[in-house]
Amino acid sequence: MTKKIRVRFAPSPTGGLHLGGVRTVLFNYLFAKQNGGDFILRIEDTDQTRFVEGAEAYIFNTLQWCGIVPDESPLHGGPFAPYRQSERKANYRQFAEQLVIDGFAYYAFDTPADLEAMRTEYKTAENPSPQYNHILRDKMRNSITLTPDETATLLAAGTPYVIRIKMPLNETVTFHDMIRGEVNFNTSQLDDKVLLKADGMPTYHLAVVVDDYQMKITHAFRGEEWLPSAPVHLLLWKYLGWKNDMPEWAHLPLILKPDGNGKLSKRDGDRLGFPVFASDWIDPKTNETTIGFKERGFLPEAFVNLLAMLGWNDGTDQEIFSMEELIAKFSIDRVHKGGAKFDYEKAKWYNHEWIKRKPSKELELSIQKYFAEAGITVTDDVLLAKAIDLVKDRCTLLPDFVTQASFFFQLPEQIDIAAVKPKWDEKKNMFFNELIRAFELSAVWEATDLETEFKEMAAAHQLKPGELMLPLRIMLVGGKFGPGVFDIAATIGRTETVSRIKKVLGLIELN
RNA sequence: GGCCGGUUCGUCUAUCGGUUAGGACAGCCCCCUUUCACGGGGCAAAGACGGGUUCGAUUCCCGUACCGGCUACCA
Incomplete structure (x- = not known):
């Protein structure tokens, strides 16, 4: 019997969900649904300093708009609850400590100031960012350089500490990535990543491994920016004795800025005048709102469609896909290795295509909203339906209906x-x-x-x-x-x- | 700097050793439309570079270049 497919999307509740994030969810979701598996939403809120009020609710709303419903989540519950890492806090320490006992990790008592001092002291032109690694750990204050008694005393005294993984010397970590094939790392190049923070929270590295294991995740899809830390996770799966249950990995290509190079960021949207977030994000601190695709007048079908085509295609010339078609046709081995520059013009084209395809009846509700915003009251549904039919071919974004069709409901504002x-x-x-x-x-x-x-x-x-x-x-x-x-x-x-x-x-x- | 990844028209991409290297967006031209669009037709536009392997490389291998990611008690 083969295991039931279980995938997860694990965002940090720190702000709006951007294109890359939604695409990661989408690919997870498509893969799960295609295989009759489960899609889990897990909130990675281990960094309490970055927690943002409302960000979690935003994630749910945004996914719902996209038509993506998790099978398990903090909201929907599930057999592996809780699904918020902060609520699973007590769960992680035992594993970190077990790693120490087994000699795969150690206690480190260095203060942030110590670390900073170390980085300045060992910084050279050839090595601009010194690592807490197999060389430098011998110069720091940790349970490797300290005697067992000293360590025990510090621990007993309640001295703040972290637990770091002890990277082995000169071992090759090899793993198979569903998109990239075989990837290798030499452990001597890797640093001793913190596993358990001084506040008792796990870092991402420990938390993903423990949660993926406990939640029986079979396939782990995430952005390419995680590739460099994959060997840490691999080693953890091995050291914790769970290697046979390790999920298959797939590191998705990045979505790049349209001009120049680099990862697409919220700033690029502001600068170039297009949305980057799926839906409006209102920063609770500044009260500033960042426009989203939804509010800009994109149909969820179009948004999902355009995201899917950024880094994937079915090998034919077909470009318009519904969610159902995507679920049927998606395949992880047709996902690209290289990043894709985001093209807003093409994005609008997808929306235009979906507006044309979608029955006018189904457009009415959202279009009404834009009319209301423009101060135009539409009382006659029959008129609205007729008007939509007449102008939909010339509307790219939902608000275009206002400029294209307002004269059906009121006298022209300007007469040329x-x-x-x-x-x-x-x-x-x-x-x-x-x-x-x-x-x-x-x-x-x-x-x-x-x-x-x-x-x-x-x-x-x-x-x-x-x-x-x-x-x-x-x-x-x-x-x-x-x-x-x-x-x-x-x-x-x-x-x-x-x-x-x-x-x-x-x-x-x-x- | 180090490690890892990537590289086909301006952009998204097809091609799983043999093609006039195909499609889409954007651009330009024409037609349709007694508005603006839609639509239809057309034009222009690509294998980073250098070595191999092969009868034959965009495709396989190596190197170089360039781009990116990572290099936090952030994810």
């Missing part, structure tokens, strides 16, 4: 008189006055009939329809944009059409 005035004459004036009468009397009110009527009347007046269409458009929508004029007239109705024509006729007279 300048576009008609120069070519305006009495003949046109007469035409439109007659058009008003004809429209008031016409038996039916359908776009095609209105167009026919309009064109016949133009012919009768010996005017080219082309000269009259633009004025009519300006009268109805206020500017040179929008769907077909007769569709608009048909949609807003007889009364409204006639009244708008009259109004603009009056304005032209005045000018």
Whole structure:
């Protein structure tokens, strides 16, 4: 019997969830669901100095928006609760101490000042960042340099200490990464990472290993920035005697800034004018809000889709995938090794595609919100549905519906008189006055009939329809944009059409 | 500096030794549209470099260059 697939996403609740984070969740989720496995959300809040109020709730809301529901989490519970590392604190110490007993780790009593002094003292041009490693540990205050009695005394006296892993000398740590293949490290190059902090909390290194073991995680996907610490984790799995239960690893490529190089950061979004966080993040300290894809007007389907395509494809030319399709087609061995630069233009294209594909009915609710924000009240659902159908092809972001369709619900805010005035004459004036009468009397009110009527009347007046269409458009929508004029007239109705024509006729007279 | 990873059009990418190196976004041109878009058609645009292996390398191996990640009692 094969083990049930269990994956986890383990964010730190320190702020907004950025693109890279959400993509990591997504790949975890896709892999789990494809294999009928479980997706666990675990909160890594071991650094109490970085804890940010509200960040955890934000993570839940954001995942929910994306359509990702954890099978187990602090919120949903589960057989391996608690799912917050701070609540599992008492659990970690025993393992760190066992490692000391087994000779794989040791107590270190160096103060932050001691460490800083060491780093300055041993800093050279060739070695700008000295490590607490197999060489330097002999010069520090720890249970290796101290006698057992001295160590015991310090411990008994309650001296603050950390537990560090004792990196073996010149061993090769090899592991298989599902994306990168075989990766090797020489332990002599590695430093003695802290496992248990002075406050009793584990560091990430200890916590992931212990939690992944206890939560029976089978596959561990995380960002490429973790690759350098993978050997520490590997050694821990081995030293703790759990090697046979170790998950398979996959280090995902990074999402890079669009210009230049380097990891995409929140700053890049601010600088270049696009969101980096999935949804709005309001910093509780400064009250500053950082815009998210959601609020910018992205559909969750598009967001998930574009994220999936950053570093993965199914080998065909298909680019539009629903979550269901992704679950069916995703494969970890088609994930790239190299990082991908984020392209906001392409991101918008995905959204446009999803807006076009999505039934108007399903768009109504979110579009309503943007109208409300713009101070436009939409009471007529039927009108809204028609308007959405008419303009969706020309909307890339949800707020575009406001600029593209507000004239369906209210008088145009601006009327581009300048576009008609120069070519305006009495003949046109007469035409439109007659058009008003004809429209008031016409038996039916359908776009095609209105167009026919309009064109016949133009012919009768010996005017080219082309000269009259633009004025009519300006009268109805206020500017040179929008769907077909007769569709608009048909949609807003007889009364409204006639009244708008009259109004603009009056304005032209005045000018 | 050290360690690890990466490298196909401007960008995201296809290619699992033999292709006119394909698609998409962006750009440019044309058509459609008596508005703006959508849409359709077209143009331009790539294997970092140097060695091998091979009848044949974008593809496999090595080196170089460049880019990135890590180098905290942060994750």
